[in-house]
Amino acid sequence: MAQTSPVLTQETCEHAKITSVRFSNIIPMDSVLAVDEEIPTIDFFMLFSDDPVQQSRALNHLSYACDEYGFFYLVNHGVPDSAIEGALEGIAEFFEVTKVEERKEYMKSNPTDRIMWGLNSHAGENREYLKVVAHPHEVLEEYFERFQDVKIGLARAISKILGFEECYTEKLFNLTSGFDVAAMNVYPPSFQSKGSIGVPSHTDPGFFVSLIQDVDGGLRVLSHKGKWINVHIPRNAFLIQIGDHLELKPNGKYKSHVHQVVVDNNKVKRISLATLHGPSLDTLVIPASEFVDQFHRLGYRGMTYKESLEANGHYEIEVQSCLEQLRL
Numbered sequence: 240m241a242q243t244s245p246v247l248t249q250e251t252c253e254h255a256k257i258t259s260v261r262f263s264n265i266i267p268m269d270s271v272l273a274v275d276e277e278i279p280t281i282d283f284f285m286l287f288s289d290d291p292v293q294q295s296r297a298l299n300h301l302s303y304a305c306d307e308y309g310f311f312y313l314v315n316h317g318v319p320d321s322a323i324e325g326a327l328e329g330i331a332e333f334f335e336v337t338k339v340e341e342r343k344e345y346m347k348s349n350p351t352d353r354i355m356w357g358l359n360s361h362a363g364e365n366r367e368y369l370k371v372v373a374h375p376h377e378v379l380e381e382y383f384e385r386f387q388d389v390k391i392g393l394a395r396a397i398s399k400i401l402g403f404e405e406c407y408t409e410k411l412f413n414l415t416s417g418f419d420v421a422a423m424n425v426y427p428p429s430f431q432s433k434g435s436i437g438v439p440s441h442t443d444p445g446f447f448v449s450l451i452q453d454v455d456g457g458l459r460v461l462s463h464k465g466k467w468i469n470v471h472i473p474r475n476a477f478l479i480q481i482g483d484h485l486e487l488k489p490n491g492k493y494k495s496h497v498h499q500v501v502v503d504n505n506k507v508k509r510i511s512l513a514t515l516h517g518p519s520l521d522t523l524v525i526p527a528s529e530f531v532d533q534f535h536r537l538g539y540r541g542m543t544y545k546e547s548l549e550a551n552g553h554y555e556i557e558v559q560s561c562l563e564q565l566r567l
């Protein structure tokens with residue numbers, strides 16, 4: 240039986256006070272040096288412009304962002320500011336209002352759990368989180384409902400830049416019944432960081448990750464040129480990151496990038512909502528034959544999405560990467 244979160248309903252979000260979102264910079268100066276290099280910004284609306292010149296310019300820019308970066312900011316996406324701010328406020332309220340004992344009830348217990356809580360407080364990770372299988376009608380209702388159009392829109396635009404017909408990705412990944420998991424993260428847990436790492440370096444499985452946050456800074460991504468780049472998401476934009484399975488599908492043409500969160504030793508609390516948009520659990524993801532030839536050998540093995548999530552003994556809801564096992 241699917242469990243639903245008792246607190247993160249639309250009602251909670253609507254009743255949560257929508258105060259102004261803080262935008263102070265929380266990048267600490269310790270740890271690995273990261274740079275403020277520009278990250279491409281994609282105008283979602285322009286990807287579907289009626290003007291063919293504008294549309295083609297926007298698609299070319301998306302193609303450049305996917306090839307050269309693998310992550311980008313998405314603006315003009317149509318998700319209202321109130322849905323974004325309401326989601327972040329709803330998360331803040333959940334962690335403030337519920338007692339830690341109540342939150343602990345969501346510790347993992349079954350392989351098919353649809354909600355999972357965790358708290359890591361040690362030198363290698365300083366984060367409390369609630370992961371929820373995201374469905375537009377369960378948690379953070381407005382946010383996820385409005386994001387559906389963005390997910391399908393991006394799938395269509397990415398199909399096009401890969402040279403396929405528009406519906407290729409959504410059909411192949413079964414996106415309308417995709418396995419989306421929302422990770423609601425708070426750094427550091429109870430304002431007690433035991434080191435500068437919020438979440439250690441990792442990549443995420445799935446098609447792509449969408450991310451919003453309540454304060455600027457903290458997340459950094461390792462570019463394929465080997466530089467850590469600080470993420471500064473423009474107000475109410477999304478950060479979109481290519482996931483492991485979008486690396487695999489075009490046989491490594493795109494890359495799922497390593498990222499980490501660095502916390503500023505108890506000075507600022509940070510909340511983020513990272514949603515991992517995956518194919519349906521039974522989708523077998525294998526490299527597309529169009530990307531395999533004598534010059535491009537098959538680089539990845541095929542697995543169902545469920546198998547890849549469980550490959551290292553994890554539960555589906557943990558959405559842990561197994562990119563190393565997928566690579567041939």
Ligand SMILES: O=C(O)CCC(=O)C(=O)O
Pocket residue numbers: 422424438443450452457458498500511512513
């Ligand atoms: O909090 C963030 O900015 C990133 C979180 C993250 O990488 C994840 O939940 O997978």
Ligand SMILES: [Fe+2]
Pocket residue numbers: 441442443498513
């Ligand atoms: Fe991540």
